[in-house]
Amino acid sequence: MSEHLHRLRVRYAETDQMGVVHHAAYVPWLEEARIAWLRAHGHSYRELEAGGIAMPVVALELRYRRPLRFDDEVTVAVDARAEGPSRIVFPARILRGDELCAEASVMVATVDRTARPVRIPPALAALLGRDG
Amino acid sequence: MSEHLHRLRVRYAETDQMGVVHHAAYVPWLEEARIAWLRAHGHSYRELEAGGIAMPVVALELRYRRPLRFDDEVTVAVDARAEGPSRIVFPARILRGDELCAEASVMVATVDRTARPVRIPPALAALLGRDG
Amino acid sequence: MSEHLHRLRVRYAETDQMGVVHHAAYVPWLEEARIAWLRAHGHSYRELEAGGIAMPVVALELRYRRPLRFDDEVTVAVDARAEGPSRIVFPARILRGDELCAEASVMVATVDRTARPVRIPPALAALLGRDG
Amino acid sequence: MSEHLHRLRVRYAETDQMGVVHHAAYVPWLEEARIAWLRAHGHSYRELEAGGIAMPVVALELRYRRPLRFDDEVTVAVDARAEGPSRIVFPARILRGDELCAEASVMVATVDRTARPVRIPPALAALLGRDG
Numbered sequence: 465m466s467e468h469l470h471r472l473r474v475r476y477a478e479t480d481q482m483g484v485v486h487h488a489a490y491v492p493w494l495e496e497a498r499i500a501w502l503r504a505h506g507h508s509y510r511e512l513e514a515g516g517i518a519m520p521v522v523a524l525e526l527r528y529r530r531p532l533r534f535d536d537e538v539t540v541a542v543d544a545r546a547e548g549p550s551r552i553v554f555p556a557r558i559l560r561g562d563e564l565c566a567e568a569s570v571m572v573a574t575v576d577r578t579a580r581p582v583r584i585p586p587a588l589a590a591l592l593g594r595d596g
Numbered sequence: 597m598s599e600h601l602h603r604l605r606v607r608y609a610e611t612d613q614m615g616v617v618h619h620a621a622y623v624p625w626l627e628e629a630r631i632a633w634l635r636a637h638g639h640s641y642r643e644l645e646a647g648g649i650a651m652p653v654v655a656l657e658l659r660y661r662r663p664l665r666f667d668d669e670v671t672v673a674v675d676a677r678a679e680g681p682s683r684i685v686f687p688a689r690i691l692r693g694d695e696l697c698a699e700a701s702v703m704v705a706t707v708d709r710t711a712r713p714v715r716i717p718p719a720l721a722a723l724l725g726r727d728g
Numbered sequence: 729m730s731e732h733l734h735r736l737r738v739r740y741a742e743t744d745q746m747g748v749v750h751h752a753a754y755v756p757w758l759e760e761a762r763i764a765w766l767r768a769h770g771h772s773y774r775e776l777e778a779g780g781i782a783m784p785v786v787a788l789e790l791r792y793r794r795p796l797r798f799d800d801e802v803t804v805a806v807d808a809r810a811e812g813p814s815r816i817v818f819p820a821r822i823l824r825g826d827e828l829c830a831e832a833s834v835m836v837a838t839v840d841r842t843a844r845p846v847r848i849p850p851a852l853a854a855l856l857g858r859d860g
Numbered sequence: 861m862s863e864h865l866h867r868l869r870v871r872y873a874e875t876d877q878m879g880v881v882h883h884a885a886y887v888p889w890l891e892e893a894r895i896a897w898l899r900a901h902g903h904s905y906r907e908l909e910a911g912g913i914a915m916p917v918v919a920l921e922l923r924y925r926r927p928l929r930f931d932d933e934v935t936v937a938v939d940a941r942a943e944g945p946s947r948i949v950f951p952a953r954i955l956r957g958d959e960l961c962a963e964a965s966v967m968v969a970t971v972d973r974t975a976r977p978v979r980i981p982p983a984l985a986a987l988l989g990r991d992g
Contacts, residue, residue: 802875
């Protein structure tokens with residue numbers, strides 16, 4: 465299992481006038497958690513980009529189960545798997561304690577500086593295992 | 597057909613260091629377009645909320661086809677349909693001219709002040725037609 | 729007088745749990761208004777950047793007078809003046825109808841691709857007049 | 861001295877196409893640091909609001925000295941002082957290691973549920989000392 469637990473605290477700026485976290489605020493959390501997953505597994509996204517590999521998001525799914533609130537301590541439990549030679553899927557659960565508050569799946573492509581798809585770098589592909 | 601075309605121009609703040617629009621920036625656009633759809637069809641979301649009906653997002657899907665850039669003039673072509681008695685789905689296409697750049701689907705629930713599901717208000721339900 | 733009136737409508741995502749616009753949301757509005765000022769005076773910020781001139785913000789001041797709310801129609805009345813050979817100040821008032829809701833001043837530097845200060849391009853400098 | 865050091869890591873979503881952190885992204889950091897200052901001194905902003913005291917921002921100043929970048933580890937060194945009976949000023953320095961990257965000052969008002977100014981709560985006022 466390669467799941468990584470990324471923790472954060474809800475910012476005031478992330479709330480809206482419903483008194484809960486705005487649904488768009490989850491999207492940067494998922495990104496932060498992906499980057500933390502890479503770091504926890506020995507990969508710096510900053511260095512990947514500096515080396516010419518970027519990971520633009522190609523698809524995003526989110527299901528909101530329970531509202532989150534300002535100051536909540538949130539855990540993003542994120543994993544990763546290859547989906548073909550140049551795509552990675554990051555499934556994630558967003559939790560407050562044991563309570564499942566949202567579920568997500570984000571697909572990124574691995575591309576070069578000209579935005580053309582390239583194979584997932586070998587050291588990273590080795591971590592991701594086979595796609596199913 | 598009840599599709600509404602909502603126009604906007606990409607803000608500089610919506611870009612990221614890949615030189616394109618950050619994927620999270622599309623989410624407030626979709627919200628703005630839903631609210632514009634309601635207005636175009638005679639409903640003020642502000643008045644709905646003041647009257648005790650809110651529409652929190654329960655699910656979100658986005659597929660990114662082509663990058664958008666700072667200063668691009670974007671059209672969000674958004675439609676709406678009921679999905680059961682207390683949910684509305686807003687499918688949307690995000691276009692630059694004739695070019696399809698992203699596709700999305702956002703599901704909201706109609707809830708009261710205590711966040712409990714309530715039936716879609718009749719005048720709005722009449723617009724949305726039957727769910728399939 | 730070179731003041732430009734830039735109009736926008738408050739996005740739901742720009743509110744916070746106080747039920748008003750979050751104070752950070754004004755900052756991208758001011759940027760959008762600066763870019764609209766340039767466009768209204770014949771300058772495309774996109775083309776300036778493509779030509780190697782960027783305008784990073786070096787200082788920002790905001791005074792919040794009255795809260796703004798979701799769906800409000802807002803006018804950003806923005807002007808510009810040179811402040812020395814490579815700085816521009818954009819003073820702005822944020823209005824709802826005739827009501828002054830906030831005042832701001834944003835200073836940008838004109839820099840080249842290496843982030844070094846360069847003189848304001850002549851056609852733009854001609855518009856900005858003498859600094860005081 | 862009551863200065864608090866709040867640490868954060870720059871999110872990818874906080875960058876813009878200049879390749880550095882967008883100037884608006886600093887504003888929620890300052891807010892997060894104010895709330896961390898309160899927590900470090902025994903006050904929960906969440907509980908203050910629940911008890912009927914809010915702290916809307918009335919003025920904001922920022923000076924940007926050096927650009928920050930994605931993945932940078934940032935320290936917001938924030939302090940607080942009373943400014944009259946119902947205003948608090950939070951001066952802050954934004955640092956990367958020992959390098960001063962930005963300076964800020966944020967003034968908030970203490971208000972009740974009707975947005976009317978109220979005296980700073982005594983336990984908090986005691987911490988803030990005399991205003992000058």
